[in-house]
Amino acid sequence: GNSVTQMEGPVTLSEEAFLTINCTYTATGYPSLFWYVQYPGEGLQLLLKATKADDKGSNKGFEATYRKETTSFHLEKGSVQVSDSAVYFCALSVKAQKLVFGQGTRLTINP
């Protein structure tokens, strides 16, 4: 079946630190990969996506590269801000079918 495994949280960093949140996947077929973000008290929002191997998705300073050889889609940001504090979800879909989410990683950035 299809599944997503994310780095265990919570993650706490200081402002301007480098961020990596690991995500690996298992899929039958060729998936599209996504990162969604959930700010406190809100629904999920699409942060970035990649639809084929070696594609890099990017948005708001965040990046993730689709690595087929390692079945990974790690989220990175060079310098985090307090406003990046949120829960981050990695997800996949195969052949435009339903999204499968990881369990989420809570990120807290301290000033």
Place this chain on the structure above:
Amino acid sequence: NAGVTQTPKFQVLKTGQSMTLQCAQDMNHNSMYWYRQDPGMGLRLIYYSASEGTTDKGEVPNGYNVSRLNKREFSLRLESAAPSQTSVYFCASSYTSNEQYFGPGTRLTVT
């Protein structure tokens, strides 16, 4: 453009009571989804509707029913609420499942 709206925002039920969660979208999307979010478990799909007039079970459908009233509206009904259904419920819509737009959520407590 309101996007995806959900009502109510909060609800407290006693065991055995029934209620319907409402969801509407104004983006002319074909597909709509209901998820529940529980701590440490990410989002789990309850039911989805790929198009008006069709509904299908997701990962955790037991204890729920849905109605795709028209293209805009997709409701979730709990016929006899149980404490295990205490959760945050999110509705989402999409043109394809690749990019889903989420509502703000309904926080439900069953005592």
